[in-house]
Amino acid sequence: MKNFFVYLIVMAGVTYLIRTVPLIVFRGKVKNKYIKSFLAYIPYSVLASMTFPAIFYSTGSMISGVAGTVTGFILAYRRKSLLFVAISACAVSLLFAILQ
């Protein structure tokens, strides 16, 4: 492997700048209705496209993945906490993996 620290600096540096530069540059409140809407939708569209369909393949087997997804979906719909939803999805996936 090349020098670990060179990789680390490039990796961390790029990631830091991506997050911080926009926070410093875009300081005024956006007034335009469409840009505001776009920015309001971004977090949810990012998380949605990261989650589906990757969640089905996240546990090493499709059956346990789907079981965990259904569990997480139902609990999230009932407004359970982040932690409770995450742990329950893991637990059900594990259960299905054991039963399989």
Place this chain on the structure above:
Amino acid sequence: MKAKDIRKGMHDGIPIALGYVSVSFTFGLMAVGSGMKWWQAVLISMTNLTSAGQFAGLEIMMMEGGLIEMALTQLVINIRYALMSISLSQKADDTFTVPVRMAVGFGVTDEIFAVAVGKNKSVGKYYMAGLIIVPYIGWAAGTVAGALLGEVLPQIVSDALGIAIYGMFLAIIIPKARDDSKCFKVIVIAVLLSCCFKYLPVLNSISSGFVIIICAVAASVVGALLYPIEESE
């Protein structure tokens, strides 16, 4: 006010931290499994604080990829943070001076961002400090645990932990989709697009970092044009 805001932030950060422990545990486990020293894995977690970027970065290090490749990969996978930072900037109150922004920027992650913008009122620096520090500790601690203990954990358990981060994402997007029919439509569009990139030929050869950006930007543009949020909402 200061102590109360920090405490409130820390409280809101606990579920994020616990979710992070399972994900960073997996990262530590994989890093050591692929030949990295435990302290190197922990150093990556403590300086990057990002899941997808770290997993991709680890792979590049192990394959001895180029530095340009490393930089571009991080840029593509993490460009969503730039969009989140712009969005977060809209929620920031006047305690967000430039030095504060330089510090808070480090802690912009999917979940921290989602919790911060999910607040009804604007957010201040003390709240953000609390909201970042607890997940940060969880992220670092999980990496340490995964790097040191990973080998004793049965494969079946570490596999099941893989769904943890997505479970957290569900807990953020599903209640929002339930409450907000416009956001629900945007989420559905994003999911459909994302599935196209997974299952359709040609499209499925595009790397996952790009796919997230394309889907998220396209769905949000469509949403902004078709279902703009009116001032009163």
